[in-house]
Amino acid sequence: MTTTLAAVDLGASSGRVMAAAVDGNRIGLAEAARFPNRAVAAAGRLYWDVFGLWNGVIEGLRAADGAEAIAVDSWAVDYALLDAGGDLVGTPVCYRDTRTREAREHLLAATGAEALFARTGIQHQPFNTVFQLAAERPETLEAAERMLLIPDLFSYWLSGAYACEATNASTTGLVDQSTGTWSDELCTAAGIRGDLLGDLTATGTVLGGLTDAVAAETGLDGDTRVIATASHDTAAAVAAVPYETEHAAYISCGTWSLVGTERDRPVLGAEALQAGFTNERGADGSVRFLRNVAGLWLLQESLRTWRREGTELDIADLVKAAADVPRLRSIVDPDDAVFAEPGDMPERIRTYCAETGQPVPGTPAEIAACVLDSLALAHRRAIADLERLGGAEVDLVHIVGGGSNNELLCQLTADATGRPVLAGPDEATALGNALIQAQALGLIAPGPEARRDAARASAQPRRYLPAGDPAEWRRAAARLEDFPG
Numbered sequence: 001m002t003t004t005l006a007a008v009d010l011g012a013s014s015g016r017v018m019a020a021a022v023d024g025n026r027i028g029l030a031e032a033a034r035f036p037n038r039a040v041a042a043a044g045r046l047y048w049d050v051f052g053l054w055n056g057v058i059e060g061l062r063a064a065d066g067a068e069a070i071a072v073d074s075w076a077v078d079y080a081l082l083d084a085g086g087d088l089v090g091t092p093v094c095y096r097d098t099r100t101r102e103a104r105e106h107l108l109a110a111t112g113a114e115a116l117f118a119r120t121g122i123q124h125q126p127f128n129t130v131f132q133l134a135a136e137r138p139e140t141l142e143a144a145e146r147m148l149l150i151p152d153l154f155s156y157w158l159s160g161a162y163a164c165e166a167t168n169a170s171t172t173g174l175v176d177q178s179t180g181t182w183s184d185e186l187c188t189a190a191g192i193r194g195d196l197l198g199d200l201t202a203t204g205t206v207l208g209g210l211t212d213a214v215a216a217e218t219g220l221d222g223d224t225r226v227i228a229t230a231s232h233d234t235a236a237a238v239a240a241v242p243y244e245t246e247h248a249a250y251i252s253c254g255t256w257s258l259v260g261t262e263r264d265r266p267v268l269g270a271e272a273l274q275a276g277f278t279n280e281r282g283a284d285g286s287v288r289f290l291r292n293v294a295g296l297w298l299l300q301e302s303l304r305t306w307r308r309e310g311t312e313l314d315i316a317d318l319v320k321a322a323a324d325v326p327r328l329r330s331i332v333d334p335d336d337a338v339f340a341e342p343g344d345m346p347e348r349i350r351t352y353c354a355e356t357g358q359p360v361p362g363t364p365a366e367i368a369a370c371v372l373d374s375l376a377l378a379h380r381r382a383i384a385d386l387e388r389l390g391g392a393e394v395d396l397v398h399i400v401g402g403g404s405n406n407e408l409l410c411q412l413t414a415d416a417t418g419r420p421v422l423a424g425p426d427e428a429t430a431l432g433n434a435l436i437q438a439q440a441l442g443l444i445a446p447g448p449e450a451r452r453d454a455a456r457a458s459a460q461p462r463r464y465l466p467a468g469d470p471a472e473w474r475r476a477a478a479r480l481e482d483f484p485g
Contacts, residue, residue: 003443006032006067007433008057008154009233010074012255013037013300015053017060018427019067020434022443027434027458029427033060039094039342046097046342048078050153057154061218070158070210071229071437072151073236073429076171076280077129080153081136081144089144092153095127096341103135104128111189114270119186121177121266121279122170125292129172134190147196151231159208159226163201167235170281175200177266177279201228203235203283204440229436230283234258234290239283239432239448240425241398242456248396249383251413252428253403255297257375259382260290267389275385276335283436284448289390293378294334296403298371301345306364318368323408325369327468328476330358332374333483356483376412377480380473383417397421398461400428407464414464416473425459 005020007029016034020027035056039046061070081089093099104126108116113124122128133147148156149168156162169175169182174190174197176183187194201207205228209215215222230236237252238260252258266279266287280288299315306313330353332339338348346367353360353370361370383394397419399410404423414421425431435451438444444454 003068003438003441004064004066005434005437006061006064006070007229007430007437008060008070008072009236009430009433010053010072010150010154011037011233012075015056016430017057017064018430018434019064020430020437022434022438025444025454025457027431027438027454029430029434032063035059039096045099046094047091048094048150050080050092050150054154054157058214058217061220065219067220067224069225069227069437069441071227071231071433072154072158073229073231073233073433074151074154076149076168076232076234077127077132079129079132079147079149081140082146082148083143084145086156089140092150093132095132098341099135100126100131104131107131107134107189111186114273116173116186117273118268119176119183120173121268121287122173123273123276123278123292124173130174130186130190133192138191141192141196144196146198149231155207155226155228155231158210158214160211161207161226162198163205163207163228164198165205165228165231166200166203167230167281167283168232169200171232177268203228203230204436206440225441227437227440229433232280233429235280235283235288236432236436237400237428238262238288239451240428240435240455240459241400241452242422242425242459242461243398243452244422245396247392247394248398249386249394250398250400251379251403252401253295253399253409254401255295255300257293257295257379257403258290259293259379259386260288261386261390261394263287263289263390272389275389277385277389283432286448289386291382291385293375293382294339295375296406298334298339298345298349298375299368301342302349302364302367302371305344305346311364313364318364319372319406319408321365322368322372325366327369328373328472330361330366330370331377331476331480332370333480334371334374334378372406372409372412373476374480375409376416377473377477379413380416380477381480383419394419399423400425402426404428410462410464411467414466415468418466418470420466421464422461423464424461425455431455431458
């Protein structure tokens, strides 16, 4: 008998509702709805259009006819503040907004950067929830009774139940790694009340049924269960990695590339902090030791720039044209701060190349080649640091998520790292979301190994073997390290 589940996956550039058909140990995914997502600039702030996303979710659930359960995942760190009646206190701000700079510097000075990392295991990214909350106006925090991270907000709107799912909570910079609970000391340092944060909710918790209003609007049964999946999209994606070896690394590739391994314990030393690594919670209480790499953001923002200028480009054709550009002609550091904010990305790339004495890419194909070569080099650097800090050699790289469909990037990553690459599943986040729902409902046996078996049965990854001249990649990696930043 087949059971249908709805996996709501909200990304920084789009959202989707996937209908997941569970048949024994296999899950088949079909897209019920896909809708755009983009931050909106207004009055000097960068906001998320959460109401537009909500409309997309509702329409998708109408299309996911007969779903017996629903779970929501999204990007990390961003949140909504709610008042005592459950209404929003303001519009959620996008993590790419610049409001946190002063608050971050003040908090790091007060706590000490290494001490804060040792407490939380979380890299001190400007967009971390702790810095965002510290940047809020006091009167805004005073009016708020509850903070909900973005997927928890949508679960609340679906079910009326408050939750604070553990994988996403771990990214906030407010959870003590040693206890797995909120740190009262850090809440005080950030100027927020401890009661603003609810008790952490275990991954896989059934939150309840749909509200009457949502049931009526979607046509779903009110008994349709809402489940707290691994609500951080990367945690959900990693839950669906069909590992082949014990020492494999994963790259969850989309707007960001999250490059990491799963471990039993965090890596909390100063070396990990300086190398840009973070320790986030996995679906089963594991530690996802990883580095955030800028990912396909540079290419996505370039496409938006060309579109604004009146040039509409097909991504598949652009990547095909980029394959014909000479390799490693021009490279950038994708993690340089100059590329972090929205804007004219092609011009920033050209300026960076000119300032570093490289040939300046002119055509869209040359820009795309520069981005993809650079991203493969960033993957190489992260894998090397994983080995150095984690104490084990990586023998295989899994690329999951939308980036796994980019054949050129997958091949370049194999060439750059010198490791075989297995690409897929492309909808890893939705698959992981659904796998955790299925386990919560008893449709799949509990535990990570049973879930990995189901992931292998549900996806057929493509294999890429290293090719080309390894010395050419070594020289390019050395060039990259000499760049400023």
